[in-house]
Amino acid sequence: MGNAGGAGRVDCDVLVIGGGIVGLSTAHALAQLAPGTRVVVLEKESGPARHQTGRNSGVIHSGIYYKPGSLKARFAVRGAAEMVKFCAEHGIDHEVTGKLIVATGRDELPRLHALVQRGRENGIPVRELGPAQISEYEPQVQGLAAIHVGTTGIVDYGQVARQLAESSGAEIVYGGAVDLISRRPSGIAVRTTAGLVVRARVLVNCAxxxxxRVARLTGDDPGMRIVPFRGEYYDLARPDLVRGLVYPVPDPAFPFLGVHLTRGIGGGVHVGPNAVPALAREGYGWGVVRPRDVADELAWPGSWRMARRHWRYGAGEIHRSLSKRAFTEAVRRLLPAVSAADLAPAGSGVRAQAVLRDGTLVDDFLIKEGPRAVHVLNAPSPAATASLPIGREIARRALASLRAA
Structure with a gap:
């Protein structure tokens, strides 16, 4: 199934760039929808799921946050049920835990009520709770009101990605980044830094x-740029303080959910993430700076427009990143018993956030097509939850392009 990159040439029907959960779900869907299709997946790292897929909080999202009718809403609701079924079929550890979304200030109550309505529109079971009922679920959590969402769960998405890779039957080549793409009437040729050349009839960009950057290498204008936001986590030293998953009421102006508490599949509790601008696309700490990545961000007009619009929010997130005390205070709004000593630094992740030229943070999944190419240009959370239906959608588009070619 997998192999290390090396000089040579491979021919295939569909070439998928990116071995995260979306790319691997696409390869898996191609095998189901069109058996016999020759699929190659290129992944620049030495194994799958090394970035967004393997560095998130492991939540199977219900779909309650997303605008009814949006791709996120449709795919998350369907994807959550499919993910639970997939894990059960393949013996992957998972649990449907449910979660609380808790309002801690009066200004959050209208937004909490709006989430109840949105959940019902999306077909999600939601129970409204008062302060006394909150403690039935989470004795240490305090709030003015909350909602319980029963279909939320937890899983290790790295395990899911590895199973998808195994089930796909695709040839997966690790250890070489794409550095050249040549589009011709007969197909697309791709070269990697390891010296491998792959010729395909259709390219799928899940990078x-x-x-x-991959879209631009093909000659297509994506109309957006990735602006990376790092999410930093702590581990809770007293995991018995939290039974399940506890979230604040999110601000609908931002595609981030705020600092939350997540009991993982191994029993530990993650606290976070915040959302701070990263100084590298794969910058998992303040010390990682890549001048090319920073230059790309500064050259994109949308970055400046976004910064002007949201600088107050960004300044607060940076403050919580640099001050453990400030981060602790954000957690204490939900869980008053927490102290700074209870929080031990854990790994971080980077969100690939698409930003348009006018500074808009793209909220929904964004998939664009070009000649012989399908580009997945915005697939942050809940993409892991929704990966099975997203993979089918991308695969259908790739197969349509294949037929047209």
């Missing part, structure tokens, strides 16, 4: 943090 995540590098997806806009």
């Amino acid at each position: 995540g943090l590098q997806c806009d």
Whole structure:
């Protein structure tokens, strides 16, 4: 199934760039929808799921946050049920835990009520709770009101990605980044830094943090740029303080959910993430700076427009990143018993956030097509939850392009 990159040439029907959960779900869907299709997946790292897929909080999202009718809403609701079924079929550890979304200030109550309505429109079971009922679920959590969402769960998405890779039957080549793409009437040729050349009839770009660059290598204008946001986590030293998943009421102006508490599949509790601008697309700490990535961000007009519009929010997130005390205070709004000593630094992740030229943070999944190419240009959370239906959608588009070619 997998192999290390090396000089040579491979021919295939569909070439998928990116071995995260969306790319691997696409390869898996191609095998189901069109058995016999020759599929190659190129992944620049030495194994799958090394970036967004393997560095998130492991939540199977219900779909309650997303605008009814949007791709996110449709795919998350369907994807959550399919993910649970997939994990059960393949013996992957998972649990449907449910979660609380808790309002801690009066200004959050209208937004909490709006989430109840949105959940019902999306067909999600939602129970409204008062302060006393919150403690039935989470004795240490305090709030003015909350909602319980029963279909939320937890899983290790790295395990899911590895199973998808195995089930896809695709040839997966690790260890070489794409550095040249040549589009011709007969197909697309791709070269990697390991010296491998792959000729394909159709290309699928699932490159995540590098997806806009891959689109431009093909000659297509993505109309957006990836602006990376790092999410930093802590581990809770007293995991018994939290039984399940506890979230704040999100601000609908931003595609981030705020600092939350997530009991993982291994029993530990993650606290986070925040959302701070990263100085590299794969910058998992303040010390990682890549001048090319920073230059790309500064050259994109949308970055400046976004910064002007949201600088107050960004300044607060940076403050919580640099000050453990400030981060702790954000957590204490939900869980008053927490102290700074209870929080131990954990790994971080980077979100590949698409930003349009006018500074808009793209909220929905964004998939664009060009000649012989399908580009997945925005697939942050809940993409892992929704990966099975997203993979089918991308695969259908790739197969349509294949037929047209």
